[in-house]
Amino acid sequence: MSLWAYCATAAGLFAIGLYGLLAYSDFIQRLLAANIMVSAVFLYLIVTAASTATPPHPVPQAMVLTGIVVAVSVTALALVLVLVRCLRALPDDAAPRPQDTAGSADG
């Protein structure tokens, strides 16, 4: 296995993701960038584990599996936020009550 190739890939993916996260303001774009950064970290974890044993140690594998599910959860919630922001223009959005500038819902 080419350790250095995979390490370079992981670091490169992380850098690309970081650039995407910092350079763009589109939410979905940032979300994709974040997903790529997470993949980079996972790749690094498994590459390190695979360098000592084949198959890789089960603990990092379980961590990555957990991480994949966490990532999809975060992505899903974020995407629903985007959907609601883009699709919904209900009256209470258009004209907030004047004293409610802090957006409180307690009234």
Next chain:
Amino acid sequence: MSGLDLLAVALVCAGCAFFLTGTLGLLRFPDPRARLHALTKADNVGLGLICAGLGVLDASVAGALKLALVWVLGMLASTLSAFLIARQETVRSGGQRR
């Protein structure tokens, strides 16, 4: 390298060639329906050839059956997704069928 190995290599290479053609079609064809046309046909044959090649290498009945299953499932999936994409395209282009 035995004759069987050569056969396997030939089958896999042929399969790859089909995949390559299909991908070229995907990249070059003008509209979604034409792309689907290129992709589904070439890929189904390509997958079949590759599965056949791998089956020759594996040389066991169970392995061959599994590979056949892979091919059938692959075709089922591509049929279904091609149909859904084509339908979406029809909806998007205002429902007219060409």
Next chain:
Amino acid sequence: MGDGAATLAVAATALVFGPLLVALIVFVVPWPALRERLALLVSIALLGALGTLSSELMTGGAARLALGARAAPLGIELALDGLSLAMLWMTALVALAVNAWAADWLRGAANASQRGFGVIWPVLWSALNALFLAADLFNVYVTLEIVTLAAVALVVLTRGRAALQAAMRYLVFALAGSILYLLGVALVYAASGVLTFALLPAALPPSPAASLALLVITAGLAMKAALFPVHGWLPAAHAAAPSPASAVLSALVVKAGAYLILRLWLGPFDALWSQALAQGMGAVGAAGIVYGSVQALRQQHIKRVIAYSTVAQLGYLPLLLPLASIAAWQGTVYHALNHGLAKAALFLAAGNLLHMHGDGRVHALRIADRQGALNVAAIAIAGVSLAGLPPSGGFVAKWWLLEAAFATGQWWWAIVIVAGGLLAAAYMVRLLHPALGHGAPHADATAHASAGALMLWAPFALAMLTLVLGSCGNWLAPYIAIGAPLPGHG
């Protein structure tokens, strides 16, 4: 000792799974009575569990629990010492008050966002308990994600574009923070093969990878904790959320990130930092104190004042790193505890204000009747505690911190601590000024709605608790000192 382990196992199970089962039951069973009362009952029961646990810890010292009877490094450990005990008490007390407040708030025809609160908040509560018990880097990551997602969900309980924007901003920061933290965990695991806090100091010698891990983990957690330069998401998010949600976000959720920074710096990563780096962290905290206070002085909405006050008060927590001594340890823990109670009291009282008058502007605070008087009293007492004036817990905390600053000869932190207290007094006086009879008379003097008894007494009780804290510092000090790491930097 065996008995102590059993107590820990039962108490930890209750702390994590009690609130979780509340959430599941409230979600599945459609009875409104459950939504109103179950959480309150469970939070009272948890106080009992925590009490038992505390006395057990007092005799047995800091404790660890291997989950599933699987020992670390393969298994996951929970650990408990004075710091986590204090955080658990803070969570339990704030949860009790919030649940009591919400029992009134959720009564009758609950709307969609109130129903959402009834389910999402117990999940957050459970995750916070899990986080304060956690002693495993990856386990911390997962609990942090629950906390973050639940917090974002609580912010969007408020309808409208402002809340949505605030939540998205929050999520971007939180996402970046999670990724940085995760990178740190991967680096640590690659360098040491260990995730358990207790095993890390031996397994992680100083190396470039370890230093990088410390850096990215600290940065990531600072984003979650809204420490000063990366606090940008906090004011809008905490102000936008419904008041009981603001209370738990400001009192508990941001504390989680700061708590982890302290825990990791003084535990697993103790060998990786120098006094210079600690001074840097202290400077960041000090900048946060000044910046947050000045911003709080300039806000027009009461919830935004309180939110910026959180940015300021969080700045005290990193001061523990340069001061590194047992007095500073006690002072920091006490400050966190006191701030948690006071801040929850303030947000709940602000919620009453909005509920009764529908007006949250700073100059609108006034005493209309007996209810209003009780509410304003809660705000005033909590303000006294935030400012660190004598009979309060804030005073004891600052006293200990000042003691530590002079004992270690770092007088400059003393200036910051005193100045922070004065600034806090200033923004609280500005908030209370109209209520003390100096404000312009309000056009609409009639109250819109009356608040339930629990809604009024919950913030008042929390505020009074900060005064109780002020009088029993010496009694609580030994509890806080259980298992306190005494780093060799002091």
Next chain:
Amino acid sequence: MSGALEASFDLLLGAALLWLAWHSVAAPQVLRRVAMFLVFGLLMALVWARLGAPDLALAEAAIGAGITSALLLGAGVATPHPDLDGAATRTTRSACGVPRPVLAVLCTLLGIGLALVMYATASTPAPAPSTAAVDAHVLGNPVTAVLLDFRGYDTLLELLVLLVALLGARVLGERLEPVPATAPPGGVAPMLDQLLAMSTPVLLLTALYVLWAGSDAPGGAFQAGALLAGLGVMYSLAGRLQPLAHTPHRLRLLLVLGVGAFALFACASLLWSPAPLTFPARGARALALTLDLALMISVAVTLVLLFLAAPGARIGRR
């Protein structure tokens, strides 16, 4: 010979990943980005397989590439991007205020530094804890053993992450008009029904197999759940799964089944063990399978609802 061949394959894979990552971040249109990300996920699955982690390959293909891309595509199609697409990509000013070229240089330098640190740790790896206990476990697949037993607590909390995401999405989804799934233009397509009728039992069977096999071979509850969720997505695309504006009670039970079963197990385990989440000496296998089943159902239902961005759903035509 084969070493050089493998190295060049790895190199090619890495280069392709980087290329795809760049385009999924910086491509000009949102759908193109998502498409690139989909392929990126598939190549990641290939990487996991290369590194000897088939469980991860399955999970990545099903969840990382499959479900995530479905979610992204759904959102990308549904949201108009007039202000976000063209203008934002062309300006040199980045979202964080630093000019883009400067940011690019900084990120490149950071990437190089990170690569050096990563290589340094990976080439001198720390001794990993012994896997003897995992290998001796009653579950033959070490990854499943770690997920359910050794680090079962993490798995439980991970389910909770998924549930919280759904609860948040549910609060938001109640504000969206439920968009009914479109029926095919020109009436019901008989071919689609045929195809769905054919694939439903196949996918159900595959999911159950992946779940069952996960005890001893690659596979497991999350992969199986994602497969089932894929079936749900297919039903929705074919117009046979309708979003609802509320969550029916039976659905609520299914949603909390995984977390609930795990939490009950945690509390109950105190009866036979001094520590929560301990597997009993007898019946560990049956317990693991039960938990896995509950997990799979919850994961599948949650993912489908997240895809629909709706609080609830029912099977059937509009």
